[in-house]
Amino acid sequence: DTAVSQTPKYLVTQMGNDKSIKCEQNLGHDTMYWYKQDSKKFLKIMFSYNNKELIINETVPNRFSPKSPDKAHLNLHINSLELGDSAVYFCASSPDLKAGVYEQYFGPGTRLTVT
């Protein structure tokens, strides 16, 4: 059983388009995250949600809008895609807000390529 799943796995699109990435976790966790991993493998947090409430919003352009319809899902919508958005996006979840206490479980990643 997949604990944290993401769709799609690969996404190739043109500049200016709008796209969404979906994430679902079946672990019963309260907290979910979105991370961006750039071409140099640097992993940086973008957002975190706890029970559908936005907790962390790093300095991410307004074109990125997370949405959590329920605590098992955290989707990422990106408007007006730019070349610099090309990266691997990882969803993760943990039992609780306290990032330092609980292990984070990562999804398989979505490789976004903007042409």
Next chain:
Amino acid sequence: AQSVSQHNHHVILSEAASLELGCNYSYGGTVNLFWYVQYPGQHLQLLLKYFSGDPLVKGIKGFEAEFIKSKFSFNLRKPSVQWSDTAEYFCAVNANTDKLIFGTGTRLQVFP
């Protein structure tokens, strides 16, 4: 601001060699420390973590890490690597906030 440094960007070893990957962080207070591994084409998985107690932490697959508070370090070690250890290794730190700060990763290549 908190930061995590992994000075070894790329490490190449032969099987059975010993491994030590460096991790240093910048935060003077209480920290929780993690090592994650990302095998080729896969997602990140937890190798080991340190919260308190014995500074020598043992993780999965024969890995261990030692927390040295005076050096702000949490180096990862394995006495004898295998080809299957080829992966990207990430150190991460949490210091009383709601987020993990990841290092830039170390790419390990093990040749048979």
